[in-house]
Amino acid sequence: MVTLAAADARAHGAPVAAEQEDLPAEGSFSLRDVSVAYGRDRVIEGVSMDIPPHAVTALIGPSGCGKSTLLRCLNRMNDELGNVRVGGHITLDGQDITGKAIDPVDLRMRVGQVFQRPNPFPMTIFDNVVYGPRTQGIRGRDELQALVEESLRSAALWEEVKKSLKKHAFELSGGQQQRLCIARALATKPEVILMDEPASALDPISTQQIEDTIASLKDDVTIVIVTHNMQQAARISDRTAFMLRESLEEPAHLIEVGETRKMFTNPDDARTESYITGRFG
Amino acid sequence: MVILAAIALFLAINAIRALREAGLDTMLSGTLWYPTSDPGKFGMLPLVLGSLLVTGIALLVSIPVGVGAAVYISEFSRGAVKDVLKSIIEFMAAVPSVVYGLIGVAVLIPLVKDVFSLPSGLTALTGGLILGVMSIPTIVSISEDALHAVPMDLRQGSAALGNTRWQTTFKVTVPSAGSGIFAAMMLGLGRAIGETIAVLMLTGNAAVIPDSVFESVRTMTGTIAAEMGEVVQGGLHYSVLFTVGLVLFVITFGVNLAADLVLERQRKRWRR
Numbered sequence: 001m002v003t004l005a006a007a008d009a010r011a012h013g014a015p016v017a018a019e020q021e022d023l024p025a026e027g028s029f030s031l032r033d034v035s036v037a038y039g040r041d042r043v044i045e046g047v048s049m050d051i052p053p054h055a056v057t058a059l060i061g062p063s064g065c066g067k068s069t070l071l072r073c074l075n076r077m078n079d080e081l082g083n084v085r086v087g088g089h090i091t092l093d094g095q096d097i098t099g100k101a102i103d104p105v106d107l108r109m110r111v112g113q114v115f116q117r118p119n120p121f122p123m124t125i126f127d128n129v130v131y132g133p134r135t136q137g138i139r140g141r142d143e144l145q146a147l148v149e150e151s152l153r154s155a156a157l158w159e160e161v162k163k164s165l166k167k168h169a170f171e172l173s174g175g176q177q178q179r180l181c182i183a184r185a186l187a188t189k190p191e192v193i194l195m196d197e198p199a200s201a202l203d204p205i206s207t208q209q210i211e212d213t214i215a216s217l218k219d220d221v222t223i224v225i226v227t228h229n230m231q232q233a234a235r236i237s238d239r240t241a242f243m244l245r246e247s248l249e250e251p252a253h254l255i256e257v258g259e260t261r262k263m264f265t266n267p268d269d270a271r272t273e274s275y276i277t278g279r280f281g
Numbered sequence: 282m283v284i285l286a287a288i289a290l291f292l293a294i295n296a297i298r299a300l301r302e303a304g305l306d307t308m309l310s311g312t313l314w315y316p317t318s319d320p321g322k323f324g325m326l327p328l329v330l331g332s333l334l335v336t337g338i339a340l341l342v343s344i345p346v347g348v349g350a351a352v353y354i355s356e357f358s359r360g361a362v363k364d365v366l367k368s369i370i371e372f373m374a375a376v377p378s379v380v381y382g383l384i385g386v387a388v389l390i391p392l393v394k395d396v397f398s399l400p401s402g403l404t405a406l407t408g409g410l411i412l413g414v415m416s417i418p419t420i421v422s423i424s425e426d427a428l429h430a431v432p433m434d435l436r437q438g439s440a441a442l443g444n445t446r447w448q449t450t451f452k453v454t455v456p457s458a459g460s461g462i463f464a465a466m467m468l469g470l471g472r473a474i475g476e477t478i479a480v481l482m483l484t485g486n487a488a489v490i491p492d493s494v495f496e497s498v499r500t501m502t503g504t505i506a507a508e509m510g511e512v513v514q515g516g517l518h519y520s521v522l523f524t525v526g527l528v529l530f531v532i533t534f535g536v537n538l539a540a541d542l543v544l545e546r547q548r549k550r551w552r553r
Contacts, residue, residue, distance in 0.1 A: 080440055082359070109443035119434040122457050131452070132442035181438070188442060 027191030027222035034088035058237035112185030118177035132188035155183035175206025331498035338409025347420030374418035382482035403485030427461020467540035
């Protein structure tokens with residue numbers, strides 16, 4: 001299954017690399033034999049998978065199976081932690097994004113992230129959204145204004161805040177703050193948005209709103225989402241990857257990756273089935 | 282609050298005689314401080330201005346250095362470097378102020394004299410510089426606490442939007458810690474304006490209104506410390522020195538109150 005999908009994506013990915021100048025960036029990842037170690041502790045090993053563009057890919061698995069760590073490989077946020085070694089090959093639209101091949105700061109302009117807990121900056125709603133664009137050097141008042149409206153609309157927050165863009169972001173509810181963080185990530189026009197359990201700190205109604213937002217976003221960006229919530233993965237994702245760390249002595253592996261519908265109805269691996277049916281994790 | 286009121290009351294009771302006989306406005310606006318002439322002249326304007334000048338110089342030194350050091354320690358240094366720097370700051374805070382005075386006498390006085398080719402190195406600048414060094418630890422440790430309190434996920438959020446560590450520090454981390462850094466500056470000011478012995482040793486103690494930083498000045502604290510031993514207890518001069526103390530108390534209380542109000546307003550705005 002894994003190799004079939006890989007071959008398929010390679011065939012798909014080859015012309016992208018060749019014509020990178022002309023084609024719009026689309027945001028597909030290819031991971032080959034990726035491993036991560038914190039100091040001496042090997043956390044992940046041998047992960048090979050493809051993440052197709054303009055689709056939602058969910059990473060599932062029990063706590064501590066390295067889902068978030070793998071996610072952070074995709075925008076090099078592991079670099080911020082120090083003492084982390086990442087091995088293997090990862091490409092974004094055919095371009096190597098590991099090691100010295102790319103400046104992580106440039107990569108993060110193309111690969112945005114939404115965190116587990118809403119983390120708006122202590123500024124107004126407007127300033128939060130234009131934070132990334134300003135870093136990119138966009139200064140024009142009209143251009144920023146347009147970006148704010150567009151991003152907030154995409155994050156389904158515009159109608160609620162359009163009259164109060166000068167309000168401090170901390171005055172918003174938790175769910176609104178998280179959608180603001182999504183808008184903030186969208187404002188830099190990324191190809192990909194990574195989400196690390198974006199709804200785990202939210203109430204059911206806010207969670208529903210975030211899921212609706214995700215569904216409407218995939219036409220524009222690739223989404224990779226880590227989630228603990230199996231129903232959530234089943235509801236919102238096109239593809240699902242199941243990771244498992246079978247004991248503390250050995251690193252986590254990718255057990256299975258494929259179409260979400262198939263994974264949840266007829267998984268290839270017995271461990272996937274046990275996890276999905278709730279026998280552990 | 283009760284303690285503060287008690288201190289103010291105690292100062293005021295002892296200052297009553299001076300307030301009655303010399304008058305507060307005469308003392309505050311008077312430019313001549315000749316407490317031992319007959320009749321004594323108790324114009325404390327030179328002392329107040331002396332304190333403010335020396336404190337101003339001190340803050341010009343300690344705010345940039347102190348806040349800069351705090352930002353470096355908190356945001357850029359790691360491991361052993363961080364530990365060593367933090368211990369140095371703690372050690373700086375533990376050095377008695379008279380030792381800073383001695384260092385000033387041995388190093389700073391000749392240096393100021395030579396560099397600016399002055400007749401004497403006992404100037405407002407000399408006192409201000411050493412006061413600046415002395416208030417650095419206060420500013421560093423309070424600012425660093427404030428920076429440390431900024432949640433890690435704000436820094437990560439900024440990094441994830443393609444910001445370098447420098448950009449993150451100056452666009453998110455420092456502004457988020459702004460109120461704490463402001464409080465650190467105010468406490469540094471309090472430390473500088475209240476310091477006595479080191480300025481007494483370095484400023485030359487001429488009670489005249491200074492025209493420039495290269496002139497000798499006398500501070501309020503220095504005056505109290507230098508003259509209290511020579512006055513008759515309960516006498517007019519004694520009471521005047523308590524009035525100086527009262528004025529100093531009112532100034533520092535005002536500074537702290539202002540700082541608190543600004544902090545409170547900011548806290549309300551930034552509340553999460």
